[in-house]
Amino acid sequence: MTTSPILVVAGVLTDGDSILITQRFDHEGGLWEFPGGKVEHGETEPEALARELLEELSIKVEVGEYLTETLHHYPTKSILLKSYRCKLVEGELTLHCHQAKAWVSQSELEDYIFSDADKPLVALLKSK
Numbered sequence: 001m002t003t004s005p006i007l008v009v010a011g012v013l014t015d016g017d018s019i020l021i022t023q024r025f026d027h028e029g030g031l032w033e034f035p036g037g038k039v040e041h042g043e044t045e046p047e048a049l050a051r052e053l054l055e056e057l058s059i060k061v062e063v064g065e066y067l068t069e070t071l072h073h074y075p076t077k078s079i080l081l082k083s084y085r086c087k088l089v090e091g092e093l094t095l096h097c098h099q100a101k102a103w104v105s106q107s108e109l110e111d112y113i114f115s116d117a118d119k120p121l122v123a124l125l126k127s128k
């Protein structure tokens with residue numbers, strides 16, 4: 001039996017030359033990723049991303065340019081990860097669902113261990 005991949009949106013929020021990345025808790029694997037989450041029924045991808053960033057980080061963002069998508073098969077699930085640039089509109093960034101955050105330059109991205117599904121996006125950002 002094949003199941004459809006889970007649609008997940010990820011936001012690339014920048015401040016000057018720095019990119020925001022967030023780290024999952026150790027019990028979730030402790031990997032770095034881009035904030036975001038699953039698209040719920042009836043939501044557009046930008047709506048889902050704006051909702052997730054408000055829930056996870058207490059920030060309002062404007063969702064901008066579509067960046068890329070990756071279909072990745074984890075052992076227990078498949079996800080379709082779609083990424084968009086985001087611009088901070090308002091709010092003080094507060095972590096509600098992650099153990100850490102970092103603002104990193106393009107070249108510093110390689111110092112962090114990302115979820116496998118994020119690797120093509122990380123490569124794209126490093127090349128820009």
Ligand SMILES: Nc1nc2c([nH]c(=O)n2[C@@H]2O[C@H](COP(=O)(O)OP(=O)(O)OP(=O)(O)O)[C@@H](O)[C@H]2O)c(=O)[nH]1
Binds near residue numbers: 009037038039117118
């Ligand atoms: N947010 C986010 N999730 C990612 C990324 N890369 C990646 O593999 N994922 C995976 O995609 C799934 C997203 O789930 P999530 O837990 O963030 O989404 P959610 O907040 O809607 O979930 P929940 O309400 O069911 O807990 C997780 O399995 C997560 O590990 C990424 O860059 N950002």
